[in-house]
Amino acid sequence: MQATQEQIQEWKDKYGGVYELPIEDKSAFLKEPKMQDFKRAFTAMQKGGDIAFGEEMINALWIDGDEEIRKDDEYFLPARKELVDFFNYPDAVIKKKGTGHEITIEDFKCVVRVITREDIRLAEKKNPANKPFQTQEHLFDMIVTSKDEAFNDKNNPEVRFPLYQAIEKLQNQKIGRLKKL
Structure with a gap:
């Protein structure tokens, strides 16, 4: 999926930070996570493990993109690995x-x-x-x-x-x- 610069700017105005997550020939666009998104994902992880965490994070952050990234394991599994980058915050x-x-x-x-x-x-x-x-x-x-x-x-x-x-x-x-x- 391709997004225009106008569409990306609209998303930034609405959500703040916006990320593109390309997986081979597919792409997803995700909003920057807030603590409420992490809370939902960690709650899902407590009940369903690491896969549930990845599913909840992708669904919570999803703006637009190729649905195969959410539904097809060939795309979902590498996409959930990329979510680790959202935890790179400055040290106190x-x-x-x-x-x-x-x-x-x-x-x-x-x-x-x-x-x-x-x-x-x-x-x-x-x-x-x-x-x-x-x-x-x-x-x-x-x-x-x-x-x-x-x-x-x-x-x-x-x-x-x-x-x-x-x-x-x-x-x-x-x-x-x-x-x-």
């Missing part, structure tokens, strides 16, 4: 600041206090259905002491993925290895 920088830590993602900063076992317990309680990313969202809301406006957008994966990775690192600063004796 973590610096000790007083009794907490400053997390910087690109030009945005927030400060979080030390994470406790009770914080994690409470965040997990607020997510009884074990929905993807909900526990991290609740935990961040509990521990943040100051933040730039960008951290209020819970649907921006460019901030949320590095933030959640940083919070995970802060929970696991010490390294342990289980040894069989």
Whole structure:
């Protein structure tokens, strides 16, 4: 499938980022994923594995294209492998600041206090259905002491993925290895 420059511009105006995914002689056009798209795909993965993740991501992001990419394994299997590129977000920088830590993602900063076992317990309680990313969202809301406006957008994966990775690192600063004796 070919798209005109006018059509691509219309998609960009409507969806923001737009990607072309060519697979040999076929093409798909996908919108840039938001956290809600990742949440849907990770929920599908919990129920149906990696294939379900790929199916949900392609369907959630689909704008237009050759239907064979969604329906024919010969095209779908390589297409789902390409979705990994959507996870290439900048790493967060973590610096000790007083009794907490400053997390910087690109030009945005927030400060979080030390994470406790009770914080994690409470965040997990607020997510009884074990929905993807909900526990991290609740935990961040509990521990943040100051933040730039960008951290209020819970649907921006460019901030949320590095933030959640940083919070995970802060929970696991010490390294342990289980040894069989």
